[in-house]
Amino acid sequence: MIINHPLLGPRDSQEFTYLGDASLIDRPDWQAPDAVDQFHDYLYLRDNPAGEHRELWFHEQGDRSWLVVTRNVVTHEILNVELASDVARSRGRSK
Amino acid sequence: MRYSGFRVIREALTGHKGWQPAWRDPAPQASYDYVIIGGGGHGLATAYYLAKEFNQARIAVLEKGYIGGGNVGRNTTIIRSNYLLDGNEPFYEFSMKLWEGLEQDFNFNAMVSQRGVLNLCHTDAQRDAYTRRGNAMRLNGVDAELLDREGVRRIAPFLNFDSARFPIKGGLLQRRGGTVRHDAVAWGYARGADSRGVDIIQNCEVTGMRIENGRILGVETSRGFIGAKKVGCAVAGSSSKVMSHAGMRLPIESHVLQAFVSEGLKPVIPGVITYGAGHFYVSQSDKGGLVFGGDIDGYNSYAQRGNMPVVEDVCEGGMSLMPIIGRARLLRMWGGIMDMSMDGSPIIDKTDVDGLYFNGGWCYGGFKATPASGWAFAHLLATDKPHQTARAYRFDRFRKGLMIDEKGMGAQPNLH
Ligand SMILES: Cc1cc2nc3c(=O)[nH]c(=O)nc-3n(C[C@H](O)[C@H](O)[C@H](O)COP(=O)(O)OP(=O)(O)OC[C@H]3O[C@@H](n4cnc5c(N)ncnc54)[C@H](O)[C@@H]3O)c2cc1C
Numbered sequence: 001m002i003i004n005h006p007l008l009g010p011r012d013s014q015e016f017t018y019l020g021d022a023s024l025i026d027r028p029d030w031q032a033p034d035a036v037d038q039f040h041d042y043l044y045l046r047d048n049p050a051g052e053h054r055e056l057w058f059h060e061q062g063d064r065s066w067l068v069v070t071r072n073v074v075t076h077e078i079l080n081v082e083l084a085s086d087v088a089r090s091r092g093r094s095k
Numbered sequence: 096m097r098y099s100g101f102r103v104i105r106e107a108l109t110g111h112k113g114w115q116p117a118w119r120d121p122a123p124q125a126s127y128d129y130v131i132i133g134g135g136g137h138g139l140a141t142a143y144y145l146a147k148e149f150n151q152a153r154i155a156v157l158e159k160g161y162i163g164g165g166n167v168g169r170n171t172t173i174i175r176s177n178y179l180l181d182g183n184e185p186f187y188e189f190s191m192k193l194w195e196g197l198e199q200d201f202n203f204n205a206m207v208s209q210r211g212v213l214n215l216c217h218t219d220a221q222r223d224a225y226t227r228r229g230n231a232m233r234l235n236g237v238d239a240e241l242l243d244r245e246g247v248r249r250i251a252p253f254l255n256f257d258s259a260r261f262p263i264k265g266g267l268l269q270r271r272g273g274t275v276r277h278d279a280v281a282w283g284y285a286r287g288a289d290s291r292g293v294d295i296i297q298n299c300e301v302t303g304m305r306i307e308n309g310r311i312l313g314v315e316t317s318r319g320f321i322g323a324k325k326v327g328c329a330v331a332g333s334s335s336k337v338m339s340h341a342g343m344r345l346p347i348e349s350h351v352l353q354a355f356v357s358e359g360l361k362p363v364i365p366g367v368i369t370y371g372a373g374h375f376y377v378s379q380s381d382k383g384g385l386v387f388g389g390d391i392d393g394y395n396s397y398a399q400r401g402n403m404p405v406v407e408d409v410c411e412g413g414m415s416l417m418p419i420i421g422r423a424r425l426l427r428m429w430g431g432i433m434d435m436s437m438d439g440s441p442i443i444d445k446t447d448v449d450g451l452y453f454n455g456g457w458c459y460g461g462f463k464a465t466p467a468s469g470w471a472f473a474h475l476l477a478t479d480k481p482h483q484t485a486r487a488y489r490f491d492r493f494r495k496g497l498m499i500d501e502k503g504m505g506a507q508p509n510l511h
Contacts, residue, residue, distance in 0.1 A: 014404045044493040049335075
């Protein structure tokens, strides 16, 4: 698979380390009254869809940036690549 | 019809005209007491033991394709009971004992071959870990032997003993481990279940679940609605998809694992050998092909085919451990979709929906578990109580911090 890095252009997926579902960006609030339940779901449960999947890849052998890759997990086709920091900020996170 | 040596000779003398199909091809009935989703090893074994050991009737297995088309027919056929943790080891040993009597039990030649499983170690720390694991196995009454370097050399003189980077220091051997012909396991259970009245319905995909007031009433399928008092889901890599019909999210990701077979060669590999310094393991089938594999590709996938980097990685591991493999030609390769759980261990449990039960999270090690998984799931379905060897395989272990994490990797499915 070739990942089209927003800053560096097309890179071989072997340069990257895979983490998993991009929902891992949305870390729950540890002070919420139901934080225990929220953290259980956040850490252990996954949608695991058969189709488009937004997921976190780390450019470990490259510029060490985190990317959000939208990929079809049935065909392995990569549909979109964003910087994870942009995605996090657009969801209201400070960094 | 019972199979026997006598029968084979009689058929040989009469032109093989007396063989009959090994199972029927029934149309689905309007409703059943038990509907098992998934005609893989686990689903078929569940139906078989429900009928045979728990005396239940009105059972159907619904399979979206053909039986044996999933992981049960795609794996590298290794069976073993060499686990470390208490939640696992009694269960896998129960499975091993069932394998030992399986062919007589279901009257089918599954080519169960206890040719030994040898895990190599390459550092002192790894040897310590294997010593510990071997002791844990023996505490559970399971055979385990720690071999030194010369002990390994006696079994497998062709390995690369000259590697300075990854020297072979010894290995942990389970002589009762080995291989089983995977397709025959699906067929044997299918035939055994069918002969006890189980309807095996192929080309029947479950597309929805009918749930009212917290109770399951049946399943929607590509062949219409099928009512059921109890529904058991055993669909391996499709677990998240099927259970989403009940509104559930699972502690599971689907990943692809690849397998490889070389051209047929004269006998060279005595049992199963796993490399402790790279992602590579190998055995030899009775047809002579070297059957080998390595790690999962490492990213979510439902594709049933992998990518080149892992092919390269596995072949490099093979070359590093046993350079003679470089002379063999690769004949076939394929992939299967693994239900990778959050701690690397399976789930056999009830759900919050009355009458709906789940069996999954087998990762890349569920073939060896097939008999015990079927037995334990049948036990749960029939009695509503977990089988004593499967009591740890519950959904709530994540909430309670009771993970069964053999590798100590945490909630990172692609590392288990
Ligand atoms: C390459 C590879 C190597 C492996 N090597 C080993 C090994 O050496 N040792 C070992 O112990 N394990 C191994 N495994 C793991 C093992 O094969 C699996 O854990 C095990 O087979 C899973 O259980 P199963 O047989 O029931 O799965 P499957 O055979 O996959 O059965 C699930 C069935 O459910 C059906 N299904 C899915 N969705 C639906 C639906 N909506 N409706 C109806 N039916 C549906 C599928 O078509 C499939 O037939 C390996 C796996 C792979 C892919």
